Amino acid sequence: MGTVLAVVSQKGGVGKTTTAINLASALAQRGRKTLLIDVDPQGAVRHGMGLAPDAGVAGLADLLAGTHELQDVVQATPLPWLRVLLAGSVSEAAEHETYTANLADSTRLGELFDRARGRGYIVIVDSPPGLGAVTRRVLAHSQHVVVPLQCEPLALQTTTQILRAVREAAMANPALVLDGILLTMLEAGNDVSQRVAAYVREQLPAELLFDVAIPRTMASIDAFAAGQPVILRAPDDAAARAYQRLAELLEPRLA
Template sequence: MIRIAVANQKGGVGKTTTAINLATALAASGWKVLLIDLDPQGNASTGLGVPSEARKLSTYELLTGDATVEESVMATRVPRLDLIPATVDLSGAEIELVDIDRRTERLDIALADAPQGRWDICLIDCPPSLGLLTVNALVAAPSLLVPLQCEFFALEGLSQLLNTVERVRARFNPDISIFGVVLTMYDRRNNLSGQVADDVRAVLGKLVFDTVIPRNVRLSEAPSHGLPALIYDMNCPGSEAYMALARETIARLPAKAEAA
């Protein structure tokens, strides 16, 4: 099973929107997808229509060892897309994990026991921070997908994340690498968006996806209905962009037979 962490320590960059809609688009393309909500806010779970009262077991129990992947996972209304939800209990996990053995490897240990062949790919939606939860994701996943908002401070935040990746590579996971950077919240009416996009491409080159996610009202509305944008309005510019991103993602991935 391919594992990709979706992370950026800066909030409000479209990270969870990207995780939900990329997972949905991959599932629509025939991939069996597992989405892990590792953010205590649980926005990915809410955005997929899973209410708090339905989250009996979550990533909190997964990290503490009180539940397995198979026990924690739940189906979503999207065919071929399963979810391990998050609850507010996860907000205390960073403190509780400090005294647990191999605290940076808890997610990796849990995923190692996942049923073989059940999923082709696992996306991990990380919290907007570089704490122990995000480090667990970066240890468990050899690939990192970075949503990057087209605004002034984008490159500064990216440099901090890249420094963290280097530290994780040196101490915990020598195999981790940047799978790709996706530019989000692009506003064609704003010259700054174009300038930031050009600067990011100049620095990171082919790591940056060709697909750019536009600012789109339907992307913002969809979570309040408990639906991915691709189901809420599959013809809106945001949905079309995420389908294009999924096609680019698949082109960068090994074949599903190899992934399983």
């Protein structure tokens, strides 16, 4: 049986998509059968994974709308053990309300996750920022959750909300476990960033925080722009190594 790990955060732009892409790729590199699902209607996974329009943009939204079948929308990647389900045509739409309503009201997302688990996949879910209907639905059907926390001032302020939401989700879905909060974009040589990281480590219980933090690196920015996970484009980069370490830490928990 596989498992579902969701990457969620209250704030936008904290590294969810980067984390989902690199964690999924690192697990696949370790030989784990992995499916990366983009539940965020903005559809950033498509860009981060360099999945060109000629491969088609159909994905989750089209599956939920009932216009496509799973086998038509799951895409192969250069990694043999990694498959991707993009957000789908919603990412090109002017509004996301129909998608959000489809997702929130139907049982299809849960069925999809269960089906993938039944086939032995580790499912990594990239979510939209915030705690809206989409994220709540994802948490209702996940077993694991990782919360990226960007090392910037006020970082802790949004953490309370997300931790409360995870706790609430776990009441209805007792299988849900918070694997940890992941410090992201930690800047070497930047006092503010370092102080935030130290403060967060001081304030939060150690078991809530991963030992590994993801540094901010140029290679990460380059890789995203080039449409490749940094762990593939620049495996020796410090952020790439940190993501590899995260995968190593998480892998034994993802039965």
